[in-house]
Amino acid sequence: MDFLSGNADLEAGLQHLCESVFVGLCQIVGTSALVAIRRETTNISESLLRRVANNDDEIEMESGSCREGFRLTGSDLDMMYWPNNHRVIWDMSQFEYYYTANKTFILSDNFESPPGFTLLVLLTPTTYRRIQSACVQMNNRIYISSSLFRQLAQSHLFPGSIMHGPCESGELLGVIEYDFAWCVACDFWPPSASSWIHRCHSWPCREVVDDIVRNGCHFVPIGHPVGLHEYDEWRISFSMAEHKLVHSMNHCQFLTYGLLKIFLKEVIDKQSNETKNLLCSYHMKTLVFWVIQQNVVPLWCPQNLLAGFWVCFKLLIKWVYEGICPNFFIPQNNLFLSKIHGSAQRSLFLQLNGLYEKGLVCLLQSSSIKSYIKCVLYNPRLSICTNEDRMKSECEHDIELFNAISYNGSPLTRNLNSCIKVLHSIGQMIGSPLSEYQILTLQKKTSDILQIMAFILHNMYTNTGLNKPMYIADRMSCHMLKLAGKFGLVSDMMYIAMFYYKTFRYREALHITEIIKVKLAQPGLMYHSHVNHERYTEAVGGKSWSTKMRQAVAVDINLKRRICYINELTLEQQCNQQCREDILFIPLFVVLHFVEFLCHRHIDTSLAQAALEELQVLVHHDQGVFVPVHLRDISWEILGICHQMTGNLQAALYSYQQSLTQCPFNRIQNATEMRLQDLHIK
Structure with missing residues (x-):
């Protein structure tokens, strides 16, 4: 093969080298199982969105x-x-x-x-x-x-x-x-x-x-x-x-595409400022499409990975030399037109040709890939396992899966009818051929919709003066929330506590928060990507994903802006009409202490003060574990609300000011400004 000419040692160890880079790319890009999780959870979520x-x-x-x-x-x-x-x-x-x-x-x-x-x-x-x-x-x-x-x-x-x-x-x-x-x-x-x-x-x-x-x-x-x-x-x-x-694509083809993206960013774009950003990821994708379709590489497999990469690289050099990158669907559309021409084109060609003349050694310029190449060069007899099942642990796969099912887009739920429409669509989809990842995604969506329906139903009958419909609605809401908690995440129980607080059942709400605290104290808890892998595996390793969800996984609390969950946050929910997602994201542990504080105010003020102190320590000192950096705006805001409710206006002022300095992820600045104005008036 031409890229190995003059380097007999590299030629002899080609298979080892390809396998090592394959393993490295699986670590960087993901194994086929991880990639499938990302794709299938997104596909089923978008399919549901389209249906409703x-x-x-x-x-x-x-x-x-x-x-x-x-x-x-x-x-x-x-x-x-x-x-x-x-x-x-x-x-x-x-x-x-x-x-x-x-x-x-x-x-x-x-x-x-x-x-x-x-x-x-x-x-x-x-x-x-x-x-x-x-x-x-x-x-x-x-x-x-x-x-x-x-x-x-x-x-x-x-x-x-x-x-x-x-x-x-x-x-x-x-x-x-x-x-x-x-x-x-x-x-x-x-x-x-x-x-x-x-x-x-x-x-x-x-x-x-x-x-x-x-x-x-x-x-x-x-x-x-x-x-x-x-x-x-x-x-x-x-x-x-x-x-x-x-x-x-098969996984080797996908990893080749990933290698080209990495090579572009870490090698080609580092050659000179004149040629930086002339090429983009879309050109790399187009390259891979053409090479696969033209059947130039006879076998896409781990042992042939670098051969596929080199074929793509040679075609890229040819395109740059000619100044023509044909769109994959409409070849007459030259993607290089008006961008790669003149002196910049000549410079880019010379740089790419210089990399080509170095052969595979040019990959050593990639900070992400070079360690996987060096380990083979320094250990030519090293045994490399390309079995993907052994590359990532069960816990790593679960992190990917639970993050994917928790943060994919939610269906539009303006009212009770739209919620029923979503549940009906989920029922129809369950009957179609689905992967395990997709079934789990729909299970989480069902839990989310039941929670939303419970609060919508309650808000519909509040202050109607009709006791019997209110009683029936309350029983149905409680039943839906408990059902959602049974097959949702640990954090989904928090919606039950919020509902009990909203309906003045403070002791029941505190009973739920105590149960949640016990679950959150488990050493194997997975919160976002924060988890002790060994303890998690000891606790739920080998169990079904549904069981893991209920016992060991927690995420942030999402409040739909048009639904009242906690009266004290109505201003934050209503003040931002620009946020596309229409959701207020709050750290679970912040909501937990907030609800405890609100409930104890009606039962025991000393315990309310203790809950506030716990919240204060969390917001002031957490290092991004339980209060993610992008959710500090709402966390400081809630701390300020609690201080203001106790009459500590100086602490409230400080908290609101801190909220304004954070990343405006939740788009609550208008609400914060209004609360600051209220403080100044007082």
């Missing part, structure tokens, strides 16, 4: 590297949003596939646009504000301007966000980069990409091709930089098709 969405809802879809199954350092959080009642069509005959009374139709007009781009003509009236305000008139037709739409779509969800390409981009908590794209959907496959369907002989399989074509595409608001209508054109997005393609 109303015609006038906005649909959301995770895209990008996280959706593909990566959790690399620096992996973006990419989200796409589109109005459910708007559809793009390619020609007027496609009207017949819709019930036209409840849809707004948009026609693609790509006669004057470069490949992969189009103008969008509004055919029927719309009430969607972003589209309504982005309309411009050209040639007696109403077009939707991509640049105007992009400006109107910017939501400023987090401080410092900017428009980057078609997305609102920024950084959250200083570590998570995000891209939010508002777009429009099309149920039909683009005619300009029809050649791709006929090109799929060896990969992907026919079932995947049919699924991709059946799901259509999207249009994101960005024009071609050299097109005639740059500020009005939209780009065809194949994001949904791409993550289906990535999911259809």
